[in-house]
Amino acid sequence: MTATGPTRPPHSAAGTQATPQLAALAQDDLVNRIAQVLTEAIMKGGFAPGARLTEATIARDLGVSRAPVREAARLLENRGLVVAVPRRGFFVRSFDAADLDQIYDLRMCLERHAGGLLAGRLTPEMDTALSAQVQLLHRLAEAGDGDRQIEEDLKFHRMICVFAGNRRLLKVFDELTAETRYGIAMIGRLYDDPHEIARTHEPLLDALRSGDATSFAEASDYHIGTARQRVVAMFGPG
Template identity: 35%
Template structure:
């Protein structure tokens, strides 16, 4: 039984990950309808893992089941976005502060390499690569922070936070902000790093709100 369950679980996780990435990457946009049959054909799987993926993404806040036969990608309103940023600001500040007290030389080298890669991707205008490196940079800081509960709290929000981050196309500014955050963490000053981490989120919040709700500014 174990061997039969393994490929089924792998298929389920693949469909969940790919469907989430289509939403986060903008291929599927807010309001787009998800049709089980069409998705099953696109992924080359039965409708069962697609149905399970939709349930999972509903619990993550990516899709809304409006009726037994209608599922759409969720349209985040301004309150949703602001609440996500409120939580992110608190958690990113905590992560950066902890990282400042716990980062080893090897940890800092990894962050430096990610910054260098991001700078090159920015100069080349590689949007998808920039988004991936931005996510890895923040994930690395959380890992360095070494707080299991913090990771557990962030995990269910990770996809939606990545989606929000991808709305910020001020790429050169992002690189600069990340360099300042790295310097704060490398200084070993917990308060400085925490303030820098929270400040970075506040800047990103303003840019994202203006991108998503331009008529309100």
């Protein structure tokens, strides 16, 4: 019996296309990149509330086919930024005061619990990271970069959820982040003095350093509750 070498896998010659598995990964990456481009456009007012996301136009502008644009729109639907209307397509979601009131209500519950999990377990490395984030908020206030300050504000709160160690809590927080950021972007500045945004985070860090879960709950409720009142008031009646 003649010995034979190992069977050569199909399409393994140099210069051939990637395997289906690798092609799928590349497609997923493309969808996520398109979703990020669309998210930034929505946040910056490129698509107004109620505007239709026209697949053909977006695909042409980005130099891609319509399929990944459609998948990206579905991602934005899952994140609460667009709504799908049967036989009409995807439209940028419009928020009202009631929507944002509910978002902040859930955030208060999540972040109070996250702080309770973290209280007494704050390491020096965590403390340094959170402190650096507050200082970054001050620098962005000095630079007048309001859009970036909103992003870094939310990142501070996400860090607390990460450090709390509950992955499912973090997942829910992430699902709310796009909606929260969009709501704030629609309003503009929450505070006349952008340094006030940075200062409002300092009591949260002080409470975590104390190791007292009750102190953090009180500081968090005040911090998020104040933002909630401002946001809802700026949107007017629901």
